[in-house]
Amino acid sequence: AEIELKLAHFLPTANGMHHTFMEPWARALEECSGGKVAVEIFPGGTQLGNVAKLHDAVRRGVVDIAHGLSGLPGGRFERTRIAELPFLFSSAGEASEALWALYPDYLAPDYEGLKVLAIHAHNPGQFHTTTASVTRPEDLRGLRLRFPTAAGRAMIEALGGTPVGLPPGEVYENAEKGVIDGAVFTWETMASFNLAEVMKHHLDAGAYVTTFWFAMNEDTYESLPDDVKQCVDDLSGDALAAKFGPWWDEWDAIGLERVKAEGHEIVVLGEADRAAWRDRLQPMIEAYLAELEEKGINAREIYAAMQERAGE
Amino acid sequence: MSLIRSVVDRLFLVAATLAFLAIVAAMGLTVADIVLRLAARITALAGGRPGWAVPGLVDLTQLAVMTAASLAIAVAFHRGTHVAVDLLTSGLPTGTRRLLAVVAALGGAALAALCLYTGVGEMRAQLQYTTLSATLGISYVWYWVPLIAGLALSVIAALLAAVELWLGTRPMQLGDV
Amino acid sequence: MSDPLVGLLGFVVALALILVGMPVAVALGLVGAVGFAILNGVSGAAFVLASAPFEAMFPYTLSVIPLFLLMGVFAARCGLSRDLYSAADALVGRLRGGLALATIVASAAFGAICGSSLATVATIGRVAVPEMRAAGYDDRLSAASIAAGGTLGVLIPPSILLVIYGILTEQSIGALFSAAIIPGLLATLLYGLSVAIQVRLMPELAGPPRALGRRERRADVLAAWPAALIFAVAIGGIQFGLFSPTEAAAVGAAGALLVALARRALTRPILGAAVMEVVSTTGMVFFIIVGATLFNFFVETAGLPQYLVGAIAESGFSAGTVLLLVIVFYLVLGCFMDSMAMIFLTVPFIFPVVTAMGYDPIWFGILVVTVAEIGLITPPIGMNLFVLQGVAPDLASRTVMRGVVPFLIADAVRLALLVAVPSLALWLPSTMR
Numbered sequence: 001a002e003i004e005l006k007l008a009h010f011l012p013t014a015n016g017m018h019h020t021f022m023e024p025w026a027r028a029l030e031e032c033s034g035g036k037v038a039v040e041i042f043p044g045g046t047q048l049g050n051v052a053k054l055h056d057a058v059r060r061g062v063v064d065i066a067h068g069l070s071g072l073p074g075g076r077f078e079r080t081r082i083a084e085l086p087f088l089f090s091s092a093g094e095a096s097e098a099l100w101a102l103y104p105d106y107l108a109p110d111y112e113g114l115k116v117l118a119i120h121a122h123n124p125g126q127f128h129t130t131t132a133s134v135t136r137p138e139d140l141r142g143l144r145l146r147f148p149t150a151a152g153r154a155m156i157e158a159l160g161g162t163p164v165g166l167p168p169g170e171v172y173e174n175a176e177k178g179v180i181d182g183a184v185f186t187w188e189t190m191a192s193f194n195l196a197e198v199m200k201h202h203l204d205a206g207a208y209v210t211t212f213w214f215a216m217n218e219d220t221y222e223s224l225p226d227d228v229k230q231c232v233d234d235l236s237g238d239a240l241a242a243k244f245g246p247w248w249d250e251w252d253a254i255g256l257e258r259v260k261a262e263g264h265e266i267v268v269l270g271e272a273d274r275a276a277w278r279d280r281l282q283p284m285i286e287a288y289l290a291e292l293e294e295k296g297i298n299a300r301e302i303y304a305a306m307q308e309r310a311g312e
Numbered sequence: 313m314s315l316i317r318s319v320v321d322r323l324f325l326v327a328a329t330l331a332f333l334a335i336v337a338a339m340g341l342t343v344a345d346i347v348l349r350l351a352a353r354i355t356a357l358a359g360g361r362p363g364w365a366v367p368g369l370v371d372l373t374q375l376a377v378m379t380a381a382s383l384a385i386a387v388a389f390h391r392g393t394h395v396a397v398d399l400l401t402s403g404l405p406t407g408t409r410r411l412l413a414v415v416a417a418l419g420g421a422a423l424a425a426l427c428l429y430t431g432v433g434e435m436r437a438q439l440q441y442t443t444l445s446a447t448l449g450i451s452y453v454w455y456w457v458p459l460i461a462g463l464a465l466s467v468i469a470a471l472l473a474a475v476e477l478w479l480g481t482r483p484m485q486l487g488d489v
Numbered sequence: 490m491s492d493p494l495v496g497l498l499g500f501v502v503a504l505a506l507i508l509v510g511m512p513v514a515v516a517l518g519l520v521g522a523v524g525f526a527i528l529n530g531v532s533g534a535a536f537v538l539a540s541a542p543f544e545a546m547f548p549y550t551l552s553v554i555p556l557f558l559l560m561g562v563f564a565a566r567c568g569l570s571r572d573l574y575s576a577a578d579a580l581v582g583r584l585r586g587g588l589a590l591a592t593i594v595a596s597a598a599f600g601a602i603c604g605s606s607l608a609t610v611a612t613i614g615r616v617a618v619p620e621m622r623a624a625g626y627d628d629r630l631s632a633a634s635i636a637a638g639g640t641l642g643v644l645i646p647p648s649i650l651l652v653i654y655g656i657l658t659e660q661s662i663g664a665l666f667s668a669a670i671i672p673g674l675l676a677t678l679l680y681g682l683s684v685a686i687q688v689r690l691m692p693e694l695a696g697p698p699r700a701l702g703r704r705e706r707r708a709d710v711l712a713a714w715p716a717a718l719i720f721a722v723a724i725g726g727i728q729f730g731l732f733s734p735t736e737a738a739a740v741g742a743a744g745a746l747l748v749a750l751a752r753r754a755l756t757r758p759i760l761g762a763a764v765m766e767v768v769s770t771t772g773m774v775f776f777i778i779v780g781a782t783l784f785n786f787f788v789e790t791a792g793l794p795q796y797l798v799g800a801i802a803e804s805g806f807s808a809g810t811v812l813l814l815v816i817v818f819y820l821v822l823g824c825f826m827d828s829m830a831m832i833f834l835t836v837p838f839i840f841p842v843v844t845a846m847g848y849d850p851i852w853f854g855i856l857v858v859t860v861a862e863i864g865l866i867t868p869p870i871g872m873n874l875f876v877l878q879g880v881a882p883d884l885a886s887r888t889v890m891r892g893v894v895p896f897l898i899a900d901a902v903r904l905a906l907l908v909a910v911p912s913l914a915l916w917l918p919s920t921m922r
């Protein structure tokens with residue numbers, strides 16, 4: 001192929017995001033280009049797949065395309081990550097489509113130097129615990145929980161738990177040894193990180209989402225011939241944004257089935273209970289937005305726009 | 313030369329002491345966190361549920377190890393303890409061995425200098441982005457400062473080693489750069 | 490020139506630089522940076538050069554390295570390690586090569602808590618080299634038993650490599666851990682056997698057995714109680730969930746420090762020497778990681794491992810031949826590459842090929858980790874050999890590399906057994922279902 005593109009991401013190849021999203025996406029681009037393009041994928045665990053370096057790597061053109069976590073390293077994608085505030089979105093589809101709709105007017109400053117292909121979020125995650133059964137906010141007091149995002153950390157703190165920072169790959173070992181009492185995580189990780197083996201109680205409170213970005217180096221994109229640009233455009237944006245809802249449902253279902261097969265306790269919160277949790281977290285949400293406003297980000301406006309979308 | 317050497321020796325003694333203190337700090341913080349955790353569990357038996365912990369233990373440990381490792385790399389250059397293999401070189405004549413040792417030292421200086429030069433650029437980029445650590449939310453610049461300092465000291469140590477090896481004022485022990 | 494070929498050339502150049510005496514870290518780092526520049530341009534190489542040192546020192550799990558080194562130095566300076574060796578000597582000293590056996594058992598026990606091969610070698614090496622020298626052991630045997638013993642920690646659970654394999658292939662980590670127990674014990678046994686045969690054939694390798702009275706023997710064993718206590722706290726703490734294996738390093742260091750303070754062993758000159766020792770060894774280990782990180786950036790963009798795996802997969806050979814090729818592939822690659830990077834890069838490609846041929850996924854995990862771990866002690870590039878040399882700088886490379894050969898033979902026997910009798914790995918997990 002005359003154009004070789006490097007695509008890097010931070011996930012193991014067994015993860016759904018690799019084999020149902022990025023791998024087929026790369027092959028579709030190759031096919032659409034009529035063989036002009038070849039895409040080589042560098043998954044998690046490779047040097048190029050280092051989660052904390054993906055944003056720098058793609059902006060610098062060391063890789064051409066990357067899929068990363070908005071929250072790692074911290075301090076970036078601050079507009080997008082407002083979507084990670086607790087009890088805002090209630091499904092991956094809703095959140096992913098809202099993010100894409102808000103991208104041009106509200107989120108674009110987060111993505112300087114990038115041709116954004118998609119922004120997405122997972123289905124709201126759960127409180128997974130090893131031995132303690134959690135059903136009410138009070139039950140979190142004193143529990144050491146692995147946190148997923150900055151907003152998730154603030155949420156755990158506000159509810160009286162102790163947030164612990166751990167890379168996803170180390171959650172199993174630390175939970176097995178009892179160093180942490182649980183993790184705030186998605187159903188999907190119960191299967192992909194084998195956490196169903198150590199987490200015995202699951203509270204599906206619909207508490208939070210984590211955001212991801214999928215983008216190409218802007219100069220790389222501009223250097224592509226027009227027909228290849230067209231291929232990239234056709235494979236991303238609105239067409240891609242709509243797929244994340246069903247995909248996340250599929251990926252999460254695998255983890256949920258694993259948990260059910262193990263016969264664990266699963267508690268699902270109803271809408272009324274969720275409202276009570278949300279009320280408790282209102283001061284935390286306010287503080288989070290106020291801090292962003294201080295940095296000169298129109299955080300309240302973005303949050304309101306997201307709430308409007310979430311309500312639709 | 314010997315005046316330079318004694319000033320540099322003192323500089324690296326300070327660096328080594330700081331690196332050691334950073335390791336001891338990582339130890340102390342971790343043990344403190346474990347003790348707090350244990351105390352919280354015991355209190356929990358009596359019905360309380362305190363979430364005692366050292367805030368941001370992982371962030372702080374990483375900062376300590378970053379400081380220790382960066383400075384330690386420079387100290388290892390200064391003391392000539394970076395590992396080399398003497399499988400073929402031990403049988404060579406002294407002149408050849410000296411030449412190879414000088415080349416090796418210059419190679420070390422070049423690598424450290426390349427990492428230093430590009431690292432300063434990277435630190436600036438991090439400053440622009442205000443990248444933050446995971447738990448405490450402290451700026452990544454705190455992690456970069458010791459790294460840059462260690463790399464700069466490494467360049468100095470490796471260059472000094474090259475000069476001294478060339479002049480024959482430094483013995484060519486194994487692992488010497 | 491194709492990219493994989495550039496990768497191959499990089500291996501050759503790095504090896505040549507190492508053989509003419511360039512520090513391992515410098516050779517790997519320079520070749521990695523230059524190779525990356527050739528493949529991806531100067532700006533790409535600049536990115537990699539700026540990232541590698543940071544990424545090599547930042548991971549939290551690596552904090553075990555300086556902390557275990559700290560523990561090792563305190564333990565050695567306050568006589569804890571001598572106590573431990575006297576006790577081991579009292580228990581198995583009547584056997585010829587008893588201290589080498591004790592070293593291997595100690596490494597296996599340490600590996601059971603730690604999981605990092607480099608940290609195991611650094612800690613045990615710091616303690617064992619001087620003690621075995623004092624007991625009249627040949628450097629060849631003592632060095633090799635430490636380097637080989639260090640690999641046991643990779644297999645004996647908890648094992649970082651098995652966790653990674655489990656995540657990459659969606660296999661149960663619990664099943665992998667239990668599958669590793671018997672092969673881990675077998676490895677310990679075979680290393681012990683290797684020592685016994687070596688000292689029988691070459692009695693000059695081991696010091697003379699000491700004739701101790703029963704009372705002296707008991708006194709020696711009892712005197713080791715502080716060391717035993719630290720060990721019990723570290724292992725017990727992990728088992729009861731008081732702290733993680735990573736944190737156990739800090740507990741061990743603090744325990745050794747307390748003993749050193751209680752024994753008033755930390756005089757000013759001794760503390761000064763301890764500082765220099767901990768710091769220069771820490772620098773040595775982390776710089777090798779920096780160099781290896783740069784080198785791995787290069788090898789992975791060159792696509793060499795992926796290319797070789799693809800060639801094996803498409804060869805059309807029989808299942809047995811493919812397995813043999815896979816083993817050879819890992820052994821050869823392991824001479825140059827970091828075992829973790831190797832597993833990340835190759836397992837996703839090789840796993841579907843091998844399992845499609847009917848090999849058990851759990852068994853294959855044990856096999857892969859076994860061969861990756863053997864790579865840690867195969868010359869010319871074996872991380873354990875380098876770390877050991879760093880801990881005891883007056884050991885000659887040749888001594889270490891020659892000494893390790895009988896242990897490699899033990900590894901070959903173990904591999905053959907694992908391939909011939911898969912239930913060595915599969916029996917334990919099958920009883921747990």
Ligand code: NA
Nearest residue numbers: 600604642647
């Ligand atoms: Na282990």
Ligand code: NA
Nearest residue numbers: 823824864870
């Ligand atoms: Na090797």
